Amino acid sequence: MLNTPEGSFKIQLSQDGLQVRGTLSILDGTIYQVQAQVQDGEAAVGFVTSTQSKEYFEAFVEDDTLYVTLADWNNATGEPVWESEVEFEFARSGAAAAPGRLPRNPTPSADVSQPYRPAPAAQPGTPAPAPALPPTPERNLATLTPGQQYNAGTRVQSTGDGVSFVIPQDWLGGLRPNQAAFMLGSNTKPGIGLVIMRASASMADMDGLLNTAQNLGDGVVLYPAGAPQKTATDYRLNFSGGQYVGMAVGKLGPGGNGVIFFFGGPAEQQSYYNRLMQQMVSSLKFVQPQVSGEVQRWQQLLSGMMLKQMSSYYSGGSADGSYVGGSSSKTLHLCSDGSYAYAGSSSLGVDGGGGSSGYSGGSGEDYGRWRVEVIGARVTLVLQSQDGSS
Numbered sequence: 001m002l003n004t005p006e007g008s009f010k011i012q013l014s015q016d017g018l019q020v021r022g023t024l025s026i027l028d029g030t031i032y033q034v035q036a037q038v039q040d041g042e043a044a045v046g047f048v049t050s051t052q053s054k055e056y057f058e059a060f061v062e063d064d065t066l067y068v069t070l071a072d073w074n075n076a077t078g079e080p081v082w083e084s085e086v087e088f089e090f091a092r093s094g095a096a097a098a099p100g101r102l103p104r105n106p107t108p109s110a111d112v113s114q115p116y117r118p119a120p121a122a123q124p125g126t127p128a129p130a131p132a133l134p135p136t137p138e139r140n141l142a143t144l145t146p147g148q149q150y151n152a153g154t155r156v157q158s159t160g161d162g163v164s165f166v167i168p169q170d171w172l173g174g175l176r177p178n179q180a181a182f183m184l185g186s187n188t189k190p191g192i193g194l195v196i197m198r199a200s201a202s203m204a205d206m207d208g209l210l211n212t213a214q215n216l217g218d219g220v221v222l223y224p225a226g227a228p229q230k231t232a233t234d235y236r237l238n239f240s241g242g243q244y245v246g247m248a249v250g251k252l253g254p255g256g257n258g259v260i261f262f263f264g265g266p267a268e269q270q271s272y273y274n275r276l277m278q279q280m281v282s283s284l285k286f287v288q289p290q291v292s293g294e295v296q297r298w299q300q301l302l303s304g305m306m307l308k309q310m311s312s313y314y315s316g317g318s319a320d321g322s323y324v325g326g327s328s329s330k331t332l333h334l335c336s337d338g339s340y341a342y343a344g345s346s347s348l349g350v351d352g353g354g355g356s357s358g359y360s361g362g363s364g365e366d367y368g369r370w371r372v373e374v375i376g377a378r379v380t381l382v383l384q385s386q387d388g389s390s
Contacts, residue, residue: 011068013059020044020059047073056080077229077236082278138166144182149174155283156182161197162257162289168279184263191265191273192216193280199289199373200382201258206235206250209260214239214246216264222246235260245270247277253286298372298379307332316351325349332383340370340383 013022013034022034036046036057043060048070058069068088071080139153141164150156151172157164167173171193173184184193198205207228214222222239229236235250246264253259261280263273309330316323328346335341347361368385 015044020046024048079274080278082282144175146175146177146179158197159290160295161199161259162253162255162287163197163259164285164287165195165259165261165280166283168276168283189272190269191263193264193276194260194262195280196260196262198258200256200371201250201252203230203235203250203252206258206260210235210237210248210250210262214262214264216244216246220244220264222264239264240267243267245273247273249277249281251281251284251286255286255288257286257289259284294379295372298381302334302370302372302381303336305334307334323349323351334370338369338371340368342366342383 010025011022011034013020015038018038020034020036020038024032024034026032030050032048032050032055034046034048034057036044036059038044043058045058048055048057054073056069056071056073060067070086070088071082072084074081137153138155139151141155141157142148142150144156144158149172150167152167152169154167155164156167156173167184170189171184171186173182173193173195175182180196182195182197184195196209211224211228213224216222220241222241222244225238225240225245233252235248237248239246239248243266244264245267246262248260248262250260251258261277261284263276263280265273310328312325312327314323314325316325326346326348328344330344331342333341343363343365345361345363348359350358366383366385368383368387371382371384373380373382
């Protein structure tokens with residue numbers, strides 16, 4: 001029996017081999033059926049259901065505490081809605097059970113921080129999901145520095161992007177000099193991971209980066225598997241290619257910043273990558289991006305500058321007098337108020353000899369706003385056109 005300020009509820013469980021069944025009586029008197037299965041010899045994972053709704057259920061024992069996790073279930077994605085996650089800690093009574101195993105017929109008794117919330121109606125027949133990975137304990141906080149390696153448990157923060165996350169268990173990572181993405185790898189787990197952080201981001205940016213083929217190297221190319229799932233601040237897309245799979249989750253922060261997490265590797269590890277992604281997203285924290293000293297130096301250097309590029313080429317000298325020649329010019333004005341003006345022109349002339357010749361040319365211009373960003377370890381000049389493109 002659990003007592004909360006809102007009322008009391010009771011959970012009763014029994015275990016038969018790998019199968020766990022029982023009931024959960026919630027605050028309004030509704031009784032939910034618990035059906036779960038012990039996976040990997042650790043957590044029991046399944047659902048709590050009534051005639052109208054279904055929720056993700058997970059439970060495991062550590063020392064003398066029974067941990068229960070409940071979350072809404074999304075039938076469209078086949079995954080829990082982790083933003084709705086509620087955790088319960090039960091002080092176990094009765095005979096002791098081995099850590100990581102559910103006791104038979106437990107009688108939990110503890111306080112909980114949040115009341116239970118029923119999920120929306122769900123369709124039956126959804127297979128039991130894989131158990132979530134336990135959160136990686138945070139061991140230290142480190143400011144992102146190119147060339148530095150970070151071990152599991154390190155919360156890495158990029159102050160310029162306003163993003164921080166925790167390196168997951170069994171993994172390590174770092175940002176190589178002149179690279180735009182934070183790389184993740186493991187000495188014991190297959191696959192690779194990427195973290196792309198931006199001080200300024202949009203759904204269009206994420207679509208441009210993710211909704212295309214992803215070359216992982218060594219001949220492994222992954223392609224989008226279906227359409228991306230989007231909300232105002234969330235972007236999700238799965239990938240597949242031969243014997244390999246991948247998944248990406250993009251998040252937009254309240255300060256206009258954003259981050260993309262990506263994991264990919266052998267298809268048989270898909271369940272593990274799903275759980276790894278959940279862990280990474282759960283560790284994500286956004287703060288207001290801070291303008292770094294390097295960005296300020298480049299902004300001061302470029303402010304009021306005119307950048308000009310000119311090129312020309314010529315090929316000829318044949319006996320019949322034929323030739324091909326052309327030229328191009330590009331001019332970019334970076335105004336001190338943050339606006340820019342661009343103008344470009346090109347021309348091409350051809351003489352085939354014998355009186356045949358041709359000429360073509362064109363010009364264009366564009367206006368918008370400019371800024372300097374540090375993307376990974378790269379300093380980048382970003383032009384945001386007045387039509388919204390960049």
